[in-house]
Amino acid sequence: MSDDHEHHGTIAPFIFCIGVALTFIGLVMATAGGEDKTGDTGYWFVFFLGLAGLLTGFFMWVQDYWDQDSEEGEDIEVYHDFWGTITTRKFGMWIFLLTEVMVFSTLLSAYLRYRAAVPDYDSNLAECVGIDPCWVPAADIIRSHLIFGVINTFALLLSSLTVVLALYAARNNNPKATTRYLMATFALGALFLILKAWEWGEMKNGHFWSDHCDPLKQDIANHCIAPKYEHGFWLDTSLEGTTFYITTGTHGAHVFIGLIALLYLIAKANKDGYNEEYHDTIELFGLYWHYVDVVWVFVFPFFYLY
Amino acid sequence: MNRKSLKILSLGFIMSILLAISAFPTGDSIPTGITDDNLVKNGCTCHTDGPMSSDVVITLSDLPEKYNVSQVYTLTLNISGGPDALADGNQGGFFIQSNYGTLESIDNNTWMPEGETHLTHNEEGNNYREWSFNWIAPESDSKVVKFTVYGNSVNGADGNAGDYWNKGEFSSAGVNAKIAEDHGELSMPQKLIYAFTVLVVTLSVVVVGNRMVVNDQSFEDVIKSYWKCVYPWLTTTDHKYIGTLYICTGFGFFFVGGILGLLIRWQLFEPRIDGDFLTYEEYNSTFTMHGTTMIFMAAMPIIFGFANYLIPLQIGARDLAFPRLNALSYWLLPTGGFVVYMGYFTGGAGDVGWTGYTPYATGDSSTTPGTDFWVAGQIMLGASSTLTAINFLTTMLRMRAPGVTMMRMPLFAWSIFVTVFLLLLSIPVFTVALILLMADRTFGTLYFDVAAGGDPILWQHLFWYFGHPEVYIVILPAFGVLSEIISTFSRRPIFGYTSMVYAMATIGIISFIVYGHHMFTTGADPLFRFIVMLTTMLVAVPTGIKIFNWLATMTGGSIVLKTPMIFALGTVITFTIGGITGIILASIPVDVALHDGYFVVAHFHYVLVGGTIFAFLGGVYYWYPKMTGKIMNEKLGLIHFALSFIFFNAAFYPMHNVGIEGMPRRYATYDAQFTELNEFITIAAFIFGFAQLIFVYNVIYSYKNGEDAGNNPWDGWSLEWATASPPPHNSFTEIPTLKLAEEED
Numbered sequence A: 001m002s003d004d005h006e007h008h009g010t011i012a013p014f015i016f017c018i019g020v021a022l023t024f025i026g027l028v029m030a031t032a033g034g035e036d037k038t039g040d041t042g043y044w045f046v047f048f049l050g051l052a053g054l055l056t057g058f059f060m061w062v063q064d065y066w067d068q069d070s071e072e073g074e075d076i077e078v079y080h081d082f083w084g085t086i087t088t089r090k091f092g093m094w095i096f097l098l099t100e101v102m103v104f105s106t107l108l109s110a111y112l113r114y115r116a117a118v119p120d121y122d123s124n125l126a127e128c129v130g131i132d133p134c135w136v137p138a139a140d141i142i143r144s145h146l147i148f149g150v151i152n153t154f155a156l157l158l159s160s161l162t163v164v165l166a167l168y169a170a171r172n173n174n175p176k177a178t179t180r181y182l183m184a185t186f187a188l189g190a191l192f193l194i195l196k197a198w199e200w201g202e203m204k205n206g207h208f209w210s211d212h213c214d215p216l217k218q219d220i221a222n223h224c225i226a227p228k229y230e231h232g233f234w235l236d237t238s239l240e241g242t243t244f245y246i247t248t249g250t251h252g253a254h255v256f257i258g259l260i261a262l263l264y265l266i267a268k269a270n271k272d273g274y275n276e277e278y279h280d281t282i283e284l285f286g287l288y289w290h291y292v293d294v295v296w297v298f299v300f301p302f303f304y305l306y
Numbered sequence B: 001m002n003r004k005s006l007k008i009l010s011l012g013f014i015m016s017i018l019l020a021i022s023a024f025p026t027g028d029s030i031p032t033g034i035t036d037d038n039l040v041k042n043g044c045t046c047h048t049d050g051p052m053s054s055d056v057v058i059t060l061s062d063l064p065e066k067y068n069v070s071q072v073y074t075l076t077l078n079i080s081g082g083p084d085a086l087a088d089g090n091q092g093g094f095f096i097q098s099n100y101g102t103l104e105s106i107d108n109n110t111w112m113p114e115g116e117t118h119l120t121h122n123e124e125g126n127n128y129r130e131w132s133f134n135w136i137a138p139e140s141d142s143k144v145v146k147f148t149v150y151g152n153s154v155n156g157a158d159g160n161a162g163d164y165w166n167k168g169e170f171s172s173a174g175v176n177a178k179i180a181e182d183h184g185e186l187s188m189p190q191k192l193i194y195a196f197t198v199l200v201v202t203l204s205v206v207v208v209g210n211r212m213v214v215n216d217q218s219f220e221d222v223i224k225s226y227w228k229c230v231y232p233w234l235t236t237t238d239h240k241y242i243g244t245l246y247i248c249t250g251f252g253f254f255f256v257g258g259i260l261g262l263l264i265r266w267q268l269f270e271p272r273i274d275g276d277f278l279t280y281e282e283y284n285s286t287f288t289m290h291g292t293t294m295i296f297m298a299a300m301p302i303i304f305g306f307a308n309y310l311i312p313l314q315i316g317a318r319d320l321a322f323p324r325l326n327a328l329s330y331w332l333l334p335t336g337g338f339v340v341y342m343g344y345f346t347g348g349a350g351d352v353g354w355t356g357y358t359p360y361a362t363g364d365s366s367t368t369p370g371t372d373f374w375v376a377g378q379i380m381l382g383a384s385s386t387l388t389a390i391n392f393l394t395t396m397l398r399m400r401a402p403g404v405t406m407m408r409m410p411l412f413a414w415s416i417f418v419t420v421f422l423l424l425l426s427i428p429v430f431t432v433a434l435i436l437l438m439a440d441r442t443f444g445t446l447y448f449d450v451a452a453g454g455d456p457i458l459w460q461h462l463f464w465y466f467g468h469p470e471v472y473i474v475i476l477p478a479f480g481v482l483s484e485i486i487s488t489f490s491r492r493p494i495f496g497y498t499s500m501v502y503a504m505a506t507i508g509i510i511s512f513i514v515y516g517h518h519m520f521t522t523g524a525d526p527l528f529r530f531i532v533m534l535t536t537m538l539v540a541v542p543t544g545i546k547i548f549n550w551l552a553t554m555t556g557g558s559i560v561l562k563t564p565m566i567f568a569l570g571t572v573i574t575f576t577i578g579g580i581t582g583i584i585l586a587s588i589p590v591d592v593a594l595h596d597g598y599f600v601v602a603h604f605h606y607v608l609v610g611g612t613i614f615a616f617l618g619g620v621y622y623w624y625p626k627m628t629g630k631i632m633n634e635k636l637g638l639i640h641f642a643l644s645f646i647f648f649n650a651a652f653y654p655m656h657n658v659g660i661e662g663m664p665r666r667y668a669t670y671d672a673q674f675t676e677l678n679e680f681i682t683i684a685a686f687i688f689g690f691a692q693l694i695f696v697y698n699v700i701y702s703y704k705n706g707e708d709a710g711n712n713p714w715d716g717w718s719l720e721w722a723t724a725s726p727p728p729h730n731s732f733t734e735i736p737t738l739k740l741a742e743e744e745d
Ligand code: HEM
Pocket: B355, B471, B472, B474, B475, B517, B518, B536, B537, B539, B540, B543, B578, B579, B580, B581, B582, B583, B585, B586, B587, B591, B594, B595, B596, B600, B603, B604, B607, B608, B611, B612
């Protein structure tokens, strides 16, 4: 009994953390270092070195799972019935998602705090022409090409379905279908990010005010949205921009991380194939992916419609 | 990947780090952010193919060495040398840009292109070699302003031939700026940190060299044998190893933080003028680093160290649920701590207080990269704690041995359970707030920017939403330790186990709705303040229950006075004082007067040192035999306790007095009327600090010379005493089953 939970040591966490530290050191020195504290560009080298270390640690970590027949290892025996029969890994995933809930709660409450305190631009137009403390929601800018946000929403929702189908296929011992569905999920997630990047670019570089605009009237169809967006809408333009880009950006980062995980799943499915016995990891990924989806269901109305 | 290639990979990586470190100082900066892009736009565009020539001399007159905030200066730029100009033709051109302040054209010879910040000549100005313009100094007096100038001396003929240009740099500093010359002078903490680094390097050279000579080994062999020692620690995923690492790192940082604390005390020994001992700016970074170190790198790691070591033993599990994740959590600690301390190597550590209040933390006043390092390191530490919380909650809910029901867990395990719950809900919020702060500082977002309509108080809400649960995160485990020690040494099960559990859970829940008591003076809604005042006072109820339960446990017991127990008794006294001052501060009218004064400092040191640190010192005496198989020396332990207890009170009790009399915290100097008490405090603090060296000595001494402990030297009841000391590799050879005394085998 004593050696089936043998501790295989691993250097991966150590390397990973050194990488993270160097990444931060490089970033800080490159942006705030140097003699006059405006950044010392020589340090981008350290930043990239850190990234390399971080990735090295990450790959070493994943390597161990890669070499095993399944990711599960032996599951730890549970003597107390708590939450029925779910595996310990799945349980940990749920708790991780709880911390993730706190992450987005923070971002959304910061947003709502500002949103609630500042009158909307179009409801109070005469008073706040050109004055900063008037909220001109990102939604006004997006409205003319909302279609991409809508496509994105459906892409994400659909990808939640394809993950479930992948799991279902694995359970039915259908490795081909599993791989296919995982790839479909990847494609949908990638579509999401591409459309998002495009949309960001449009907003950043767009001009949403010009001389022909009537200062008392918001005219979205003619791109007369707010004087402060004359030169586009970016994260340092206004609080509207800051909250929009940071919140949707954090969500996008979660999608991105999901895509990396999917790459692994697809490769692993190709190599060993998930089946009736080993499909736990797909399920775990599915939980995460659904969560990212649910967050979008909050982010979308908050930032794209409201 | 097999073991060997793993090793090679990691070796290679470490080598490249060393390389990177050696390359650090060579990174060259572009001083004013002038890019080629700007060059193309400047007056020299059509002449850049010519050579840069030292014949051309550029002067910028009337620039003050020290500027006054927002004052307008009229500067004159002159170029001389270079080709002789044709009488009626063009003579020259220029380009000037400053990294702070604003340039302004005052005549028809110069202009500023739209959307740009530099000045240059226009058609008219082409006919001169001297131009005047205004420069409006920045609003901050702590900037070092750099002017970058390109001057072009032309002959007026068509084409570029015969035209020469040169580049000049000028600077002016605010009265409070750290100028380049100052960099040569090291601050006190910097000196200490450098000295420490040098010491470590010298020591390792000496030790390695000594071994090479004495054992006649090659350098390679010595390194290899050390590597063999170190490698298991770098790669371990065993909860006992990781626990040990956590505890050692925690106490290591405790001593570094302690030295910073003593620096603070020496600064306050008497009223100081700027730079008398520490400059005011250095003082700011000293108390910032002290607070940050003590809470995030000393108290929490010590707690997690004990939790790592003991929780699996106490609930009868072989390890944590995710051992690798656990290793990741640990390694984020020293690396994150290093990032926080990087400030000392780059001109000055973070100086915005452990609370990092905005707009101070986003503003001009925090110009050194130290604050950015502080933010970055804290993000890493936050990630570490989040992962730890996930790991422990999973472990404790899923991996208890047969018979170990929730309500049969030892109270230390319960305290960690509540703690990780608090962590789970609070630390992600802080980490995200830090990321927002970093975005503001580095990427120009506006979350806390007042000018853009942002609200700096939002930071306080996010911080204290985390910050108050955080103080319970560090005190609840201490409650757990006290409960274990007091019950063991009273030879009685703890009085009112169930009420203890509920009290901790209640404290945990209440802690989320009381954070506003840190914000009474922010102009918060009176109703909000009122609710917060009442709920804060409510915390006294469960806390009181715990204190009375400890007393009741002792009342019927036969007390054995060993060092751990004596520490526990002392803790109950000092913690109670701290709890009472907390209730006093919870009252709004009182707090409005005492807020940000020394009374608050006294309060939280009584709960943090008198509560957490004392309890965990007791914990070291209590569990050291389990971890090493040796008992710590009693006599040294007693001396350590006596000195610590007496001089802790001597140092921190008078802070109540100076606080009530009106001495504010976080100032590098004070009114002369407080001098006497402050001298007394400083002397006591130094003795308290030195008393801790006895503890260090005891830990080292007893490791070799201590009495053998056996499995259960104190006759403890919890499961960790059922295994060998030190515990075997897998903690339990066989998963134990916990039974009540009455149950049949
Ligand atoms: C009986 C329970 C407690 C009550 C009622 C209480 C109340 C308070 C109040 C009202 C303040 C704000 C004072 C001010 O800034 O004006 C405060 C500050 C503080 N408390 Fe407590 N407290 C209690 C227990 C604790 C414990 C157990 C700890 C930590 C182990 C702690 C650590 C702190 C710290 C660190 C501060 C200062 C934060 C800062 O501004 O830097 N408190 N406490």
